[in-house]
Amino acid sequence: MKILAFQGSPRLGGNTDLLLEAFLKGAREAGAECEKINLYRINIKPCLECGECDTTGECVIPDDMAQIYPKIDAADVIVVASPIFFYNITSYTQALVERSQARWVCKYVLKKDPPFGKKKAGVFLSLGATKGKKLFEGVQRVIRYFFDAVYADYEGGLFYRGVEKKGAIKDHPTALKEAYNLGLCVGRGEPRESWPLVREKTP
């Protein structure tokens, strides 16, 4: 079980990072092989719409995404964690999403089979400061399309409102425990239908 996790907040050690770490703690304890990538620490440019991948499925932008594509291909589970910035995922996370265009071409234009024949799962972790009812609606749609492009099924996620100051997630009554438990279930390879997460209601 290989889990690849993207941490999309620039505030390292902040709420998203802590939530993701709780998930990864559970997953590691369950025996999964986990890798966390802080998107803030690496260099991923947004898609340039150059069209080079249209015929090859390979992105030609010379940045750190070149090392990320094979990691995505090899993963069984992909976790994306991002705080809400202006009702959106962060720009760091969005750059990753845009660069999945090269895999979208592989899947839908070149009709290539999933890498290593894997039917991956996608999990999304997110949080924001406000209590908005629709806070996680738009971002889930974005993330679902990202997962679809990289041959993963979006299973759902964990979402927390009213979390603002650095470290505030530690005061949330259930968040870190829920993330840890989810990590345990995912890491143990339990059936996806039984994962304790919130499933998207409107596709």
Ligand SMILES: Cc1cc2nc3c(=O)[nH]c(=O)nc-3n(C[C@H](O)[C@H](O)[C@H](O)COP(=O)(O)O)c2cc1C
């Ligand atoms: C530029 C920026 C924009 C933000 N926009 C929103 C927003 O639209 N809705 C919201 O609920 N919180 C918003 N927030 C608050 C963050 O989501 C919140 O503080 C969160 O806990 C940050 O998580 P982190 O510690 O992982 O970075 C924003 C924060 C920043 C810095």
